Amino acid sequence: MPSLKTTRDNFSKAAIQALRDRAGNLCSQPSCQSPTIGADQSTTDGVTLIGVAAHIKAASPGGPRYDPHQSQAERGSVKNGIWLCSNCATLVDKSGGANFSVTTLNQWKFDAEKNSSDQLLFRNSRIRPDWLHRIHYAQYINVPRLSTILNIADSMKNLGLDSTKGFRGLGMQIAPVSGHLEASIATSSIKAIPIHDLMPPSDEIIGETISFDQRCYTKNGVDAGTTVAPSLLANFDPNKSPHFYFKISKIKIIFPYDPAWVTTSTAYCDFRSGSASFAGLGVVKRIDIKENQVFVSPVIVALPRNEFMQSWYGSR
Template identity: 30%
Template sequence: MENEFGERARLGDDAHIVAASEDGPRGESDLDAQSRASSNNVLLLCKNCHSEVDQQPKRFPVSSLLQMREKHYDWVESCLGKVVGNRPPFHYLSYINVPRADMYAAANSIFMPQPQLGAAKRIRDLGIASGRLMASYVSVLNHDDLYANEFSDDTALTDLRVGEYWYSPEATFRSKKVLQAYSEAVPQAWKKHECIIYRKFDGWRLICMIDPRWMTTETASITLSSGMFKTIALVHIASIDTASKVALASPIFLGAPDKGFW
């Protein structure tokens, strides 16, 4: 936690499940020193819970702490999604929602670029620097694991939860009245399901609200306004309307996959 003076306070502790030494809480174990120092023997706790767990080892035996950690991992996985494997690397990004990218990075402990937008009101105002910004994001995305659930043609609306991250392999999206500049008209357009791109599934639609500020280039702007195009996407689920069978999402990244031609 950081306050207005720039002072930081650490609220989380790396708590040992089996103590680092045999004299510590739950220290009687066959684990060697290397295993005791391993991340497999660590549980993230706040300072109050850390004190409680270590001062009451009979109430909190090893088995209970392992179960507690596993339950927490399951919760994190349900919120953030599983690691998407065998995904094609990004080659080109047509859309980078910078604030959402920062939120995604913080949630997944991924170091993302720190863009210097200066007085620019949109990515395209950066000129040639917009390409460098895109390349820096592509480098990170292709290097780190991608934590998200993965869409398939069989994904049902009931599979989604608000706040989840979802990854779409290359698929056909359609666009509707994508505006070229951000103004008061943009939120009004979203309410009418305009200034969007969307993908149809069996019985429901995924609607992604487009903020014109985050389109990377003029070419990307033309593509997102073309009516129909193929893209890979990482989105954040904003709301789900079961009555109208629509899921609204904020796209974080839209782009083209690297198919090995470059």
């Protein structure tokens, strides 16, 4: 068989270092994220490196995801690389790369680099809120959003939830379903940054999962049976859209919510009461610096269990 002469467009040393550093020296595979460097304890100055600068589109013809239209320079550029641990690098190239598309690898890379950048910006401010395991009664659970955060895409279907009807579609099934969700939340490892730590706000915080635990003002709450026009949910109107808010000095933190995901009739009352103590998690959606407003999409709004409630209701 004639030998086919192939050339590999390998990464330069500088490109490898850039890929490694931009990934924060962690594997970019989202469910791995393993450290790729550590001390070699058999020496006093050595390191063990298990990371690999892997090609997104293969370095040579016939390789996984090879793209003949790429130039040599493109093939060996930082843009065409992803930092992975050696296990994951082997995995993505199995079966000629058929299981892992260019789009998937680029998404992993983007998320890993955002993560390393966030670590610098917000250091170790991401914590699991200490009330998460004490949730006493969840007044609001945005299930589609929660499913994304917890990585449980099937839960909506399994729980019989229809995203247009929310909890309203469940009838008598609400209690077991919200109980199940509360239990998933209680045992989850969701991490968030306390919203106070992100003040004053900047565009960098858009997309961040935040936590809050405090007295809030409620506005435009509706009765359990009322549906709210989608336009009021899509375009915030301070006089019509259901929302709650609080202020951190001059900044107003506004949480517009979809009443379909309010859990019970007692919860509907809480949202219409004018003010209520809420603890919860949300995702920062939008910032209006001029108006001193931060818009947060709530994921969970709950009463955290505390000593008083425990003696009052007993532990549930």
